[in-house]
């Protein structure tokens with residue numbers, strides 16, 4: 151049995167939510183106006199499982215993570231919603247409560263390990279510092295814990311006295327993972343944790359994370375723009391587009407039989423043995439967060455948009471088996487999936503939408 155299968159078995163064991171995000175809307179004050187980063191996002195992060203959060207750059211993935219761990223920037227405004235964790239609404243908790251939860255219960259692995267390690271402190275001392283911020287321990291216990299964590303993440307513990315520049319990129323990322331797990335958190339927020347690493351190291355690190363998850367039992371919310379990474383590492387998936395969740399469910403159901411045209415478009419970016427041609431990119435770009443279109447935000451790029459899509463915002467609709475999709479054409483999608491895998495469908499959409507944009511302006 152592979153680590154991944156183990157992980158999925160653990161996922162099936164408990165399906166109650168660890169974090170419950172309801173109707174969360176966040177915007178940023180900018181010089182150009184208010185940027186709508188998240189609108190009415192509702193999401194249940196499962197216990198002892200991995201959920202992937204996918205979507206193009208700027209769709210609000212990092213904003214959602216930062217809201218959960220309480221590190222939104224000064225110019226952010228939470229205009230609605232709650233993030234419930236063990237009976238506490240993290241959107242309304244005071245700074246002290248958030249500080250005690252951060253790292254010990256909810257931790258984060260960020261995009262760039264290089265920037266998050268202190269270059270003038272040894273790796274071991276940085277892990278010790280992370281522990282001491284929350285726990286009192288003897289020097290011997292601290293040392294033992296650092297040795298245990300480095301071993302768990304696959305770094306020779308004798309390297310604890312090295313400085314970050316003496317570590318390879320992959321080792322630095324492993325050190326960051328050790329630091330984020332050392333207090334045994336319930337939830338790990340992983341924001342593109344392997345982006346700067348080559349494919350082989352990326353794969354090794356994800357394999358370690360999956361093994362650690364089985365041993366330590368934490369949940370993971372994994373942010374990525376790469377659908378293949380979610381397929382390999384997660385049991386659930388939420389697809390985001392322009393600040394909204396457009397589709398959500400088990401990976402098997404959402405990737406196997408998507409309803410939302412945006413998810414179908416993302417799926418075309420995966421290498422496929424059935425498709426004889428190159429992966430198909432979704433033409434066009436996401437909308438400006440300062441001037442979001444009315445109706446469905448994906449309509450301007452969608453090959454299946456009908457007039458209603460440009461006028462009325464679709465709500466997430468349950469399609470069965472915990473699979474939800476926000477599309478006015480959910481009922482038609484099973485019959486359109488083949489068409490959505492064709493290059494010509496997206497090329498046609500690009501021409502039609504370009505023409506309708508010109509006629510508006």
Ligand SMILES: Nc1ncnc2c1ncn2[C@@H]1O[C@H](COP(=O)(O)OP(=O)(O)OP(=O)(O)O)[C@@H](O)[C@H]1O
Pocket residue numbers: 178179180185186187205206207208209210211212213214223225375439
């Ligand atoms: N501090 C900020 N000030 C102003 N606008 C911001 C700020 N942070 C994020 N935004 C805007 O909010 C929207 C969502 O950004 P966010 O970083 O959450 O997206 P993302 O999906 O994580 O993107 P990426 O994959 O590139 O990291 C974007 O339009 C972004 O420009």
